[in-house]
Amino acid sequence: MTERLVLHEYAASGNCYKIRLTAALLGIPLERRHYDIMKGETRTPEFLASVNANGRIPVLQAGDRFLPESNAASFYLADGSHLIPDTSFDRADMLRWMFWEQYNHEPNVATLRFWLAFVGEAQLSPGQREQLPAKRAAGEAALRLMDEHLERRAWFVGDSATLADVALYAYTHVAEEGGGFRLADYPAVHAWLARVAALPGYIPITA
């Protein structure tokens, strides 16, 4: 890509890491601009007006255009690369796992990590505390579904890594920070995490 790429991010967010990992696997350089979401830095009038009216990171800036939503930004970086399958069904099947990640996995596995490891259980509202058991159960169900799928295959779609693996890796590999999840209970997931971490160009979430 010849345009300037700037990732507007909060580094510990798995959603932001998805974009950094996609870029790293493809050898694409990214500038990074940090926002402290714990201090509301993505809800300022300037951020809402110029970066994302939805008040969320990550946002990938490509030249003077802004692209919110982690999986869409990863798709933009990977369009035309080996991380997106070249057959129509597999391409849609990759997106299927990415939509599933945002609907069934992230709101449970990632939200528990954010609430318990970043906000802190004592700071949760009564409504949030009440949702803990349901989010825990839904998170375990998501990990179980992944484990069953991976029992029969090395990667989520086709026979090599795609954006589906990148998207699902981001919050799965740090799921235990959400308290309660034990990745050892999901052996196929555990083996797949090691395969992702061995990909050429891989970087950890702390990089």
Add this chain to the structure above:
Amino acid sequence: MTERLVLHEYAASGNCYKIRLTAALLGIPLERRHYDIMKGETRTPEFLASVNANGRIPVLQAGDRFLPESNAASFYLADGSHLIPDTSFDRADMLRWMFWEQYNHEPNVATLRFWLAFVGEAQLSPGQREQLPAKRAAGEAALRLMDEHLERRAWFVGDSATLADVALYAYTHVAEEGGGFRLADYPAVHAWLARVAALPGYIPITA
């Protein structure tokens, strides 16, 4: 497409309607197989084993392969058509709105419709009832964001209808069934709904 396409669905679901509307706009014939989600027909062992281990509809069957997730199934049908932009940024920007729909719009606007118009308020659990105000506020915020975006443009991405419009139309046009939402409060959304309904090949959710 030359393969047999079967939509496994519950017709009143906006997620199922997205796929029917995409197919109708493109002139693609679909067979339809109905499941009564109110009777648990997508949680039977047979459904979980052969159609979708996640126990949800819609699922698009293409030959002997199964594709869950409404936006992924729509992408499969529309791949290579005028409903998907042919430039890389716009294609990703379309996906951005589709991921946003599943994360910020559907869990609020669609869930309120399901809870209040299908399940019935009296049948809600205490935990569900407690979530009503937060889902209402998040649903209004989603509609407001759409309205602000559409003030300056006719379609969500580029200058013609894409899957982003199809995906967002599905639950927006029936939002008032969720009680409380008033589409007249969102004039740009209101005008855009009429543009979608005027597209060649358009079918209503009841078709």
